[in-house]
Amino acid sequence: MSRSASLRGVSATRPSVRDSLSKTVTRARTRGVVEVATALRTQARQSLWSTNELKLLVRDAPGPLQERPDVRFREATALDARLYADQIGTDSERTFLARLSDSTRCYVVEAEGGLLHASWVTTLRAWTSEIQAFMAPPPGDAYVYESFTRSDTRGRGIYPFALNGICAALAAQGAGRAWVGVEATNEPSVRAIGKAGFAEGFTLRFRRRLGVVQIRGVTGPLEEEGRGFLSRMAHR
Numbered sequence: 001m002s003r004s005a006s007l008r009g010v011s012a013t014r015p016s017v018r019d020s021l022s023k024t025v026t027r028a029r030t031r032g033v034v035e036v037a038t039a040l041r042t043q044a045r046q047s048l049w050s051t052n053e054l055k056l057l058v059r060d061a062p063g064p065l066q067e068r069p070d071v072r073f074r075e076a077t078a079l080d081a082r083l084y085a086d087q088i089g090t091d092s093e094r095t096f097l098a099r100l101s102d103s104t105r106c107y108v109v110e111a112e113g114g115l116l117h118a119s120w121v122t123t124l125r126a127w128t129s130e131i132q133a134f135m136a137p138p139p140g141d142a143y144v145y146e147s148f149t150r151s152d153t154r155g156r157g158i159y160p161f162a163l164n165g166i167c168a169a170l171a172a173q174g175a176g177r178a179w180v181g182v183e184a185t186n187e188p189s190v191r192a193i194g195k196a197g198f199a200e201g202f203t204l205r206f207r208r209r210l211g212v213v214q215i216r217g218v219t220g221p222l223e224e225e226g227r228g229f230l231s232r233m234a235h236r
Contacts, residue, residue, distance in 0.1 A: 019095050019098075022091075022092040022094060022095055023090065023091055023092060023095055025092070026085050026089050026090075026091060026092040027089045027090060029089070030085070030086060030087065030088065030089025031089050043129075046208060047208050047211050048208070048209075048210060048211070050207065050208050051205075051206075051207040051208075051216075052130070052183060052184070052185070052205075052206060052207070052208075053183070053184035053185075053203050053204065053205050053206075054130065054131070054181050054182070054183060054184065054203065054204040054206070055181070055182050055183070055184045055190060055200065055201075055202075055203050055204075056179055056180070056181050056201040056202050056203070056204065056220075056222075056226065056229070057179070057180050057181075057182065057190070057193050057194070057198035057199060057200060057201055058177050058178065058179045058180075058198060058199065058201040058222065058225075059167065059177065059178055059196070059197045059198045059199065060167075060176070060177055061141075061142070061167045061168075061170040061171040061175045061176060061177055061178050062167070062171040063164060063167050063168055063171065063197070064168060065164070065165055065168035065169075066161060066164050066165070066168075068161060070111060071109050071110065071111045071116060071158065071161065072109070072110055072111065073107065073108075073109050073161065073162060073165035074107070074108060074110070075105055075106070075107050075108075075169065076100075076105075076106040076107065076108050076118070077100075078097055078100060080096075080106075080108070080115075081093040081096045081097050083115060084096050084106070084108075084115065084118065087114060087115040087150075088115055088118045088148055090118070090146060090148060099120070103122055103123045103124040104120065104121070104122045104123075104124065104126075105120070105121050105122075106118060106119070106120050106121075107119050107120075107121060107162060107165060107166050107169065108162075109158055109161060109162050109165075115150075116149065116150050116153045116158050117147070117148065117149045117150070117153070117158045117159060117162050118146075118147070118148050119144055119145070119146065119147040119148075119162055119163075119166060120144070120145050120146045120147075121142050121143065121144050121145075121166055121170070121178075122137070122142065122143050122145070123137065123141070123142045123143075123175065124136070125143075125232075126143055126145045126146075128145075128181070130183075130206070130213075131204070131206050131213050131215065132213045133213070134232075135181060135229065136229065136232035137177075137179050137229075138177075138225065138228060138229075138232075140174075140175065140176045140177075141175060141176055141177040141178070141179060142170050142175045142177075142178050142179070143178075143179045143180075143181070144163065144166055144178055144179065144180045145180075145181060147159060147162070147180075149162075157195070159189075159192045159193075159196075160192055160193075160195040160196040163178075163180070163193065163196035163198070164196050164197070166178060167196070167197075178198075179201065180193050180198055184203065199221075200220055200221060201220060201221065201222040201225060201226070202218055202219065202220030202221070202222045202223050202225060202226030202229075203218070203219050203220050203226075204217075204218055204226060204229070204230075205217045205218070205219070215230065218230065
């Protein structure tokens with residue numbers, strides 16, 4: 001599974017320069033300078049000239065919480081800020097705390113006190129750097145994003161387990177469906193999301209030219225829902 005199974009660089013609000021720098025420093029400390037430098041070079045190259053697709057997969061939220069003897073799924077709290085910064089590295093303690101709200105939550109999978117996986121979930125919106133816009137799920141639904149599974153635990157079904165747990169939590173909160181966004185070329189993540197019962201919703205085609213993003217079209221079984229995503233992105 002890739003390091004970022006769903007869209008990278010997302011938040012309930014557009015990140016400030018200070019927040020972006022804080023996240024980059026934390027990620028470099030946690031995951032290493034090489035990984036961060038490689039990611040920044042890739043993002044810079046793609047922002048200049050690239051064409052890509054985002055796949056939005058969806059499933060009904062209701063479903064039982066699956067239990068495993070080796071790992072535990074739970075919702076993260078403010079008390080996890082230091083642990084998240086040290087072991088996941090997507091956020092600093094400050095930005096982690098700033099993101100938590102009634103509409104934006106973080107869920108983790110842990111074992112023996114260590115975090116193996118983390119995913120963010122919003123019922124409002126999430127800033128998506130790839131398309132320089134907000135991803136906003138339909139009213140009553142939720143959007144799962146910025147998922148990360150530690151490299152030394154991949155291949156153990158951690159991500160599908162986390163998604164099943166998230167859907168169970170969302171059902172308890174009254175959410176109807178869960179959506180996950182993933183780059184179309186990220187086949188391992190697409191397969192992992194499918195193992196959790198998600199099916200194709202729609203595909204969003206876009207291109208970037210000298211830092212300017214152009215949405216090229218929406219296709220798929222839930223094309224109308226996809227156009228709703230675009231409409232909400234334009235007005236939030």
